[in-house]
Amino acid sequence: MSDSAERQLTADVLVIGGGPAGAWAAWSAATNGAKVVLVDKGYLGSSGATAPGGTNLLYLPPDKEMREQAVASRMKQGGYLAEPAWIHRVLDQVYTNLELIEKWGYPFVRDENGTPMRDHLHGPEYMAIMRKVVKRAGVKVLDQSPALELLVDEFGVGGARGVSRQDDLTWEVRANAVVIATGGCAFLSNGLGCNVLTGDGYLMAGEVGVELSGMEFTRKYAPSPAFGSNTRSRLLGWATYYDSDGNEIVGGRQGDFLAEALLKGPVYAIMNKADTPEKQAFLRKSHAIFFLPYDRAGIDVFTEPFPLTLRYEGTVRGTGGIRIVDDDCSTTVGGLFAAGDAATRERITGSASGGGAFNASWAICSGTWAGKGAAAHALSHRQSAATRDLKPAGRYGLGGVASSFENVVPSQELIKEIQDQVLPLTINYFRTEQGLKQALHRLDNVWNRVNSQTPQNVREQVRARETAAMAATARWMYTAALSRKETRSGGLHGLAEYPGQDEEQQHRLLVSGLEEVSVRTEQVPVSGVAVTAVAATSEEVQAG
Amino acid sequence: MIELVSEERCISCNICVKVCPTNVFDKGEDGVPVIARQSDCQTCFICEVYCPADALYVSPYAEQTVEVNEQELADKGVLGSWRAIIGWGPGRTKIAAIDTTPFIDRILPPRTIRPQGVSEVLRGGS
Ligand SMILES: Cc1cc2nc3c(=O)[nH]c(=O)nc-3n(C[C@H](O)[C@H](O)[C@H](O)COP(=O)(O)OP(=O)(O)OC[C@H]3O[C@@H](n4cnc5c(N)ncnc54)[C@H](O)[C@@H]3O)c2cc1C
Ligand code: SF4
Ligand code: SF4
Numbered sequence: 001m002s003d004s005a006e007r008q009l010t011a012d013v014l015v016i017g018g019g020p021a022g023a024w025a026a027w028s029a030a031t032n033g034a035k036v037v038l039v040d041k042g043y044l045g046s047s048g049a050t051a052p053g054g055t056n057l058l059y060l061p062p063d064k065e066m067r068e069q070a071v072a073s074r075m076k077q078g079g080y081l082a083e084p085a086w087i088h089r090v091l092d093q094v095y096t097n098l099e100l101i102e103k104w105g106y107p108f109v110r111d112e113n114g115t116p117m118r119d120h121l122h123g124p125e126y127m128a129i130m131r132k133v134v135k136r137a138g139v140k141v142l143d144q145s146p147a148l149e150l151l152v153d154e155f156g157v158g159g160a161r162g163v164s165r166q167d168d169l170t171w172e173v174r175a176n177a178v179v180i181a182t183g184g185c186a187f188l189s190n191g192l193g194c195n196v197l198t199g200d201g202y203l204m205a206g207e208v209g210v211e212l213s214g215m216e217f218t219r220k221y222a223p224s225p226a227f228g229s230n231t232r233s234r235l236l237g238w239a240t241y242y243d244s245d246g247n248e249i250v251g252g253r254q255g256d257f258l259a260e261a262l263l264k265g266p267v268y269a270i271m272n273k274a275d276t277p278e279k280q281a282f283l284r285k286s287h288a289i290f291f292l293p294y295d296r297a298g299i300d301v302f303t304e305p306f307p308l309t310l311r312y313e314g315t316v317r318g319t320g321g322i323r324i325v326d327d328d329c330s331t332t333v334g335g336l337f338a339a340g341d342a343a344t345r346e347r348i349t350g351s352a353s354g355g356g357a358f359n360a361s362w363a364i365c366s367g368t369w370a371g372k373g374a375a376a377h378a379l380s381h382r383q384s385a386a387t388r389d390l391k392p393a394g395r396y397g398l399g400g401v402a403s404s405f406e407n408v409v410p411s412q413e414l415i416k417e418i419q420d421q422v423l424p425l426t427i428n429y430f431r432t433e434q435g436l437k438q439a440l441h442r443l444d445n446v447w448n449r450v451n452s453q454t455p456q457n458v459r460e461q462v463r464a465r466e467t468a469a470m471a472a473t474a475r476w477m478y479t480a481a482l483s484r485k486e487t488r489s490g491g492l493h494g495l496a497e498y499p500g501q502d503e504e505q506q507h508r509l510l511v512s513g514l515e516e517v518s519v520r521t522e523q524v525p526v527s528g529v530a531v532t533a534v535a536a537t538s539e540e541v542q543a544g
Numbered sequence: 545m546i547e548l549v550s551e552e553r554c555i556s557c558n559i560c561v562k563v564c565p566t567n568v569f570d571k572g573e574d575g576v577p578v579i580a581r582q583s584d585c586q587t588c589f590i591c592e593v594y595c596p597a598d599a600l601y602v603s604p605y606a607e608q609t610v611e612v613n614e615q616e617l618a619d620k621g622v623l624g625s626w627r628a629i630i631g632w633g634p635g636r637t638k639i640a641a642i643d644t645t646p647f648i649d650r651i652l653p654p655r656t657i658r659p660q661g662v663s664e665v666l667r668g669g670s
Contacts (some may be wrong), residue, residue: 042565051565052588056645100669107641117646124593124630144567165567192608195586196565229587229606238653273653286645288629293604296622459567459581477632 005161006170009140010386011037012378013176013371014159016147017202018044018052022181022338023130023392024043024097027158028371029179030137034378037173038139039162040197041146041182041462045131049125049316049341052193053289055230055360058094059119068089074358075193078350079489080506081214081524089327093359093368093499104129119522120286121360123193140435145171148465149394150178150204150474157208158390167395174385176297177335177374178373180205180322181367184315185473187422188415190365191311192289198466199315199473202340205322207393208473210331211512214320215343215473216480217351217492219429221310222317223258226266228293231311235283235290239269259310259429268305312423314473317355318492319345321512322478328373329366332521337374339366346508352490396514397468399455409452411463412473418448422474432496441479447514475512483509483519483538545585546602546610550623553599560591560600582609589626593621596633598624 013029015022018040026038037350040047060067065155071087098118100106106129135141159174165320183198223230239542241249241261248262252350261267274280280302284291315321317531321337322331323346329337340363345354348362356374422428428439453464455521486502507521546568549560556575565588570580579585587606601617603610617623631638 035551042567043563046563046588046590047565052590107638109641109643109646111647117643118645120620122638122640122643124629124632143562166561187549190586193565193588193590194588195584195620210563227608228604256567274651279651282644282648282651284643285639286648287587288639292626294628327640 006169007164007171009037009171010384011035011140011173011175013037013177013179013374014173015040015179015181015275015371016046016160016204017340017342017459018042018141018143019048019115019181019183019340019363020127020130020360021183021342021367022179023127023365025133025179025181025337025339025374026134027130027137028368029375030134030139030371032372032375033178034375037142038134038360039142039145039147039160039171039173041144042199044134044141045127046124047193047196048194049197050121050363051127053230053287054121054123054126054154054266056120056234056357057098057118057364058091058357058361059098060095062092062095071264074348074352075350077490078352079347081346081350081488081508082199083347083525087198090358090361090365090398093342093365097364097368101126101129104133116123119357120136135143139418142171146462146463147200148180148398149392150336151390152208152393153388153390155255155388157336158388159526160204160386161392161394163458163461165462168458170423171332174388174390175378176381176385177337177378179337179339179370179374181339181370182340182342184313184318185470186274186314186316186479187470187474188231189312189314189418189419189423191224191313191316192229193385194231194313194316195342197314197316198464199340199469202322202476203396203465203469203472204393205331205336205338206237206476206512207395208333208336210333210336211323211510212320212347212476213323213508213510214351214480215315215511216227216479216509217320217346218314218481218491219492219494220245220261220316220318220353221425222313223308224311225293225297226307227297229489230289230293231313232287232289232432232543235271236269236529238271238273240272241308242270246267258308259425262310265423267308270305271301272301272303274302274388284479301533310425310429312428312531314422314477316341317353317359319349319351319354320477321345324366326373327369328376329370330373330377334376338371339363339370350490351488351492353492374384394465397450397453397465399453399461399464408454409453410450411453411455411460411467414449414453414467418443418467418470418474422477430496431494433482436478436482440475441480443471443475447475452458472514473515479517479519480509480511505518545582545587545590545605545609546579546600546616548601548614549577549579550599550601550614552614553597553623555597555599557559557617559594559596563594564591565612592624592626593630598627628638
């Protein structure tokens with residue numbers, strides 16, 4: 001990128017990403033007194049994994065016994081890699097914040113006793129409210145403005161640079177604290193809302209020396225129409241599955257039956273367990289997005305078979321991400337914070353998936369904490385970021401360094417090569433040591449060419465950087481996966497050669513490095529101290 | 545994939561250009577946005593939710609383009625149908641306000657199969 005950006009801004013806190021985590025971070029930083037800029041690759045309100053569909057959330061009343069039970073069950077499911085204090089903290093904070101969402105105008109339904117049911121959010125409604133709230137808090141929002149690289153000096157991170165893709169110009173935001181909330185990495189697998197999620201934040205963090213944690217817990221696919229994108233598939237609980245001869249496929253060993261069946265041939269489903277018009281109408285008013293593709297394709301899902309596939313979800317409903325080291329979601333680099341799917345969710349999910357309620361709750365809580373932490377960090381800084389001697393930290397996929405014309409590689413070619421190693425069930429679902437080694441070797445080969453992309457315009461610039469980010473993410477994933485020689489509870493990682501859970505490996509795996517990837521282990525912190533949730537200021541509670 | 549911007553219906557507000565997460569549209573010279581990068585479309589349907597004129601059609605086919613007939617889509621009530629279901633637009637009830645999801649356990653089928661390592665077939669995490 002050229003030396004001076006065409007659009008220059010200075011703030012206290014820069015939030016990169018405008019999904020729920022970024023929105024909450026921006027709101028939280030602003031309500032804690034910081035001047036905030038939020039940039040999103042797409043648009044705050046419509047972009048990311050939550051916006052087009054929606055999410056179920058953790059909403060447990062503050063009943064001690066109930067919560068202890070929930071925590072204990074999650075600890076077991078997550079292979080004892082989570083931390084009870086952090087799960088409790090999320091249960092507390094999300095409860096408070098869901099009340100706020102209602103005050104801000106979300107029309108939660110009530111049960112017969114008038115109790116509000118705050119455990120599900122429709123994406124478009126939720127994120128439209130978040131946009132309003134964030135703007136009302138005074139945050140400057142730059143849509144269609146993907147961040148490409150961080151700015152750093154000897155004291156840590158001090159902002160970022162990127163492009164405004166609709167005005168064809170470069171921007172630079174200087175800020176003494178940065179929250180990475182760029183979501184996960186789903187490798188352009190066409191899952192609902194997920195093609196903006198290419199691991200950009202992981203690469204940015206990796207380039208300033210931050211480690212990633214839990215990247216082996218990425219064996220996650222979601223059912224979707226074979227022809228479509230909708231990976232919101234909870235309603236398949238009302239389906240029966242069939243092979244192409246119409247024989248019922250029954251849940252088999254270790255629950256791998258869908259993946260196993262898909263290796264043999266096409267799989268179909270019929271929603272015939274919703275067997276009355278009342279049940280059918282009921283389901284249509286829950287996850288409406290589930291029906292949309294089938295309705296449009298002219299398929300009556302309650303009576304006719306529809307073809308399914310599995311789409312890879314990487315770290316979106318996998319669990320790994322940027323390692324956070326403190327209660328405020330700070331990282332090991334000064335001024336850098338991470339929230340949502342960009343951060344590891346191991347502290348609350350361990351080795352299990354956070355999809356289904358934990359991840360969406362985490363996005364809310366980690367955003368709130370990171371925003372507050374970032375504001376405190378920035379406001380305690382002595383020097384304005386405008387006068388710091390900051391340098392861009394990006395090294396990969398930023399174009400312009402192909403050594404000769406013949407070496408130029410189109411991004412599309414590299415993306416295909418990455419997807420060939422990451423998407424197939426045979427490599428990434430049915431993981432074996434040999435399979436992953438071979439895939440990693442091929443990914444190293446892709447990595448060696450990420451700097452041979454020569455983007456010619458803004459769109460290609462963004463793609464080239466996304467390509468580098470996906471290549472880096474894939475290498476971290478498989479390096480970590482090869483280092484965990486066991487199959488841990490939760491189903492998010494296993495190696496055929498090591499079918500059981502190994503007590504000796506009840507630790508976390510941290511990966512780092514870009515040229516050479518290295519791995520080290522970290523003991524799960526035993527934090528006895530219960531950490532309290534950030535209380536909403538009384539003013540905010542009344543504002544609604 | 546996005547297949548249609550109806551010139552007849554479009555009121556040139558450019559909302560779709562602004563909100564599309566993958567930047568598929570360009571502003572059009574005549575005011576009607578053009579589908580400039582169709583292959584970048586992620587089939588998320590959100591542009592339809594935001595379009596105030598029911599002028600867009602996203603086909604359910606994520607990985608192939610298909611021919612569409614605007615008249616037919618209009619006659620069948622498909623144009624604007626997703627926005628109507630979400631309940632956006634004057635005089636409509638938001639789907640959030642009549643959400644049945646919190647009560648979904650009341651109609652659970654007796655026997656459910658629940659694959660591991662596969663998301664959200666029944667209760668993912670909770
Ligand atoms: C279909 C589906 C259903 C789900 N259902 C549930 C559920 O029921 N319960 C649950 O707990 N979880 C669920 N999840 C997971 C949940 O959606 C995510 O955990 C949540 O959206 C994470 O929020 P986030 O803000 O971290 O990321 P996202 O919502 O993905 O947002 C990330 C944002 O970052 C932006 N961005 C990316 N790169 C850049 C860049 N370089 N510069 C600027 N901006 C960038 C993107 O445009 C996007 O707006 C589901 C996920 C999917 C895909
Ligand atoms: S949102 Fe609808 S009305 Fe507005 S410009 Fe796009 S197509 Fe036209
Ligand atoms: S469906 Fe989604 S990605 Fe496609 S044009 Fe509409 S908003 Fe953009």
